[in-house]
Amino acid sequence: MSLHNLQINNNWTLFLDRDGVINRRLPGDYVKSPDTFVFLPGVLDAMQVFARFFGRIFVVTNQQGIGKGLMKESDLKVIHDFMLAEIKKSGGRIDQVYFCPELADSGSFMRKPNIGMGLKAKKEFPEINFRNSIMVGDSVSDLRFGKRLKMKTVLIGEEPEIARIHPELADFYFSDLLNFANALQQNNSN
Secondary structure, three states, X not given: OOHHXXXXXXXXXXXXXXXXXXXXXXXXXXXXXXHHXXXXXXXXXXXXXXXXXXXXXXXXXXXXXXXXXXXXXXXXXXXXXXXXXXHHHOOOOOOEEEEEOOOHHXXXXXXXXXXXXXXXXXXXXXXXXXXXXXXXXXXXXXXXXHHHOOOEEEEEOOOOHXXXXXXXXXXXXXXXXXXXXXXXXXXXXX
């Protein structure tokens, strides 16, 4: 399958994971303030491209640092306000950020790979058609979330190992968000 077959337009919705996709992941730690939130190279340019193609753009992110008591929801709001402002300043947009503060072993319906955040988005934005949606993430749980909602999935990361181990989960693989955005532009200009 190629991106060209998708014919992406403003009827499509883009779901993005946050850590490891939009900003640098902090192994063994959590982004707890805007000064530790570092955009990955090319992300702001990619967001500008996505704003032209997708009718809706959402972030869906597990944030168990809250559940562990390492930060508060108010801290996360400050981080997300910073992220949204920087993306808007660069000509991109995010329509809504959904997050799950629950611990990984909580069994929460809201925590990826469970589909609660997707269903919440659909409730708030009824025009979403999951079959005309793409989930972009860097982990198996991101891809499972997308597949459970019948979305196309894009794996982002330096190593395509997850795509090799779980070929049924990743429809596409790109090293980073900008390469995905560039491929999208190229396929839609042909």
